[in-house]
Amino acid sequence: MTWTKWSYMDHWVTQTPQGPLPPQFNRAYMDRYLKQLAATGFTGFDTFFFTLPALAGMYGSLAGFEQRLREVGMEKITGLFTAYPSATAYTAPHVRETHDRIFADCEYTANAVDGLAVENFIVMPSSTYYQTEPVTDDKIKAMAELWSRVGEMTLARGMKTTCHFEFWGAIRTREQLDLFFQYADPETVFFFCDTAQHTIAGVDPVQMFRDYRDRCTGFHFKDTHTVDTNEAYRTPPDPEMMAPGVDRWFYEMGTPGGLVDFPALMREIVTSGYDGWLTVEHDKADTFGGSYAEATCVAKWYIDNVLAEAQAEAEKELSTR
Numbered sequence: 001m002t003w004t005k006w007s008y009m010d011h012w013v014t015q016t017p018q019g020p021l022p023p024q025f026n027r028a029y030m031d032r033y034l035k036q037l038a039a040t041g042f043t044g045f046d047t048f049f050f051t052l053p054a055l056a057g058m059y060g061s062l063a064g065f066e067q068r069l070r071e072v073g074m075e076k077i078t079g080l081f082t083a084y085p086s087a088t089a090y091t092a093p094h095v096r097e098t099h100d101r102i103f104a105d106c107e108y109t110a111n112a113v114d115g116l117a118v119e120n121f122i123v124m125p126s127s128t129y130y131q132t133e134p135v136t137d138d139k140i141k142a143m144a145e146l147w148s149r150v151g152e153m154t155l156a157r158g159m160k161t162t163c164h165f166e167f168w169g170a171i172r173t174r175e176q177l178d179l180f181f182q183y184a185d186p187e188t189v190f191f192f193c194d195t196a197q198h199t200i201a202g203v204d205p206v207q208m209f210r211d212y213r214d215r216c217t218g219f220h221f222k223d224t225h226t227v228d229t230n231e232a233y234r235t236p237p238d239p240e241m242m243a244p245g246v247d248r249w250f251y252e253m254g255t256p257g258g259l260v261d262f263p264a265l266m267r268e269i270v271t272s273g274y275d276g277w278l279t280v281e282h283d284k285a286d287t288f289g290g291s292y293a294e295a296t297c298v299a300k301w302y303i304d305n306v307l308a309e310a311q312a313e314a315e316k317e318l319s320t321r
Contacts, residue, residue, distance in 0.1 A: 002308045003266075007044025007078045008037050009220060009281035010051065012292045020286065024054040034072045036293060040300045044078035044277050045069055046122070049109045052080075066116055076117045078277050079218060081164070082109055083124035086237070087131040094132050094139040094170060099146045106150045110157050119277070120218050121159040122192050123147060125171055125180065130234045132170035140176060144183035151188030162190040162217040167200035167228055167249075168239035174203050186215060194220040194281070195260045196250050200228050206265045213272045219265075220281040221299070223251045223258035240284070250283045252295040254302035262302070263310035270314035 012033055013020050023033040037045070047055070052062060059065040066076055084091045084102065091105070092098050110121065125143050126132060132139060151161035163180070165171055171180050181191070191212045197220075198205040209216055225248075232243035240249055253262055269278070280303075285295040 002304065003278060003311055005044065005275075005277045006042050006303065007046050007277045007279040008042040008296070009079075009081075009279050009283075010045065010047040011281060011283055011285070013286050014292070022051075024051055024058070027058045030055075030058060031068070031072070034069065034074065037296070038073035040296055041304070042280070042300075043073070043075045044279070045074060045076070046079035046081065046120075046279050047077060049080055049082040049112075052109070052112050062113060062116060077113065078118065079120035079122050079279065080109065080113060080118050080159075081122045082106060084127055085124060085166075085169075087127035092131075093126055093143045093146050096142050096145070099142075099149070102146060103150055103153070107153055110154050110159065113159075114157065118159050120192065121150075121154040121161045122164050122218070123150070123161060124166060124169060125163045126165075126169040128236070128239075129168055129170050129172065130236050133234075135170045135176065137179060140171060140179050141183045143171065144180050144185075144189070147189050148185035151185065151190075155188055160190045160217050161188060162192040164192040164194055164220070165197060165201075166194075167197050168233040168235075172201040172203075172233060174208075177203065177208070181212065181215070189215075190217045191215045192218045192220070194222070195262070195265065196220070196222045196224040196283075199259050200224050200226060200249060201233070202227055202229075206261060206268055209265065209268055209272075213268075213274060216274065218276060219269075219278050221253055221262065221278060222281045222283060223253055223255060223260045223262075224249055225251060225257045225259060227259065248284065248287045250281075250285075252282055252285065252299045252302075253280075254298050254306065262307060266307045266310040267314040270311050271318060 023029040055065040154161045195205045235243045280299045282295045285292045
């Protein structure tokens with residue numbers, strides 16, 4: 001049967017009389033957004049820590065928002081994303097003196113969703129590469145110490161702290177990823193696989209999942225047409241928006257020119273026994289006049305046809321072993 005646990009990462013931008021805005025600006029737009037996701041078959045909802053106050057305000061509480069998800073045919077908030085992309089004097093994951101402040105922030109966010117069934121506390125474990133360099137073993141160890149501590153706190157609340165890596169982050173190469181997971185507590189720090197971000201950084205996401213599947217708690221399924229071979233990851237202040245020579249890093253599954261082998265990854269997921277959520281992410285899908293709604297439909301067609309076929313092939317192979 002087709003994989004049923006598909007969630008959507010909350011990047012949506014919609015056209016309004018006030019111009020392009022995220023749907024959280026207005027409950028009517030937010031309801032329409034949720035109904036569109038439900039109609040295309042998504043049942044989980046991943047969002048950012050900074051959207052929680054708006055969602056609670058529109059629906060009376062976060063429990064009220066989760067109830068609205070159920071009313072439109074979805075299940076729950078599946079993942080909560082938090083990050084410190086810009087290093088400051090007070091928050092820089094590679095600087096141990098800032099860890100108490102970051103931990104307090106994370107504890108506050110975790111408390112905000114207390115009582116909900118959020119599974120993943122998704123973190124970007126580092127700030128930008130250019131603000132962290134030189135990236136040393138000790139800095140990677142410091143980041144691992146921070147998220148091991150946060151992971152213990154979230155696990156006590158029923159959420160797994162799971163690390164999502166950007167191509168422009170301080171932990172980006174396969175060697176750096178391996179070192180981070182060597183230092184991080186395997187009982188409290190998990191792996192979240194972003195297919196495009198790893199590919200851009202020259203890391204094979206399929207092999208990364210093979211090697212860390214026991215610690216993998218989720219995925220961002222999105223594609224890319226570009227591997228960064230010109231150190232664009234060092235571009236300040238935002239390599240995703242300002243890297244010279246690259247107008248668009250991210251694409252939806254199913255578009256020509258994609259570099260991610262999604263059928264191979266889907267087969268690997270099935271044969272591994274992973275049974276968690278798979279998340280579609282459309283980061284900056286409105287570049288050059290694109291539409292988040294259209295991108296979502298393209299991705300869901302790809303899921304229901306190409307990935308469903310890969311899943312069926314893997315399940316058939318398993319049944320004959």
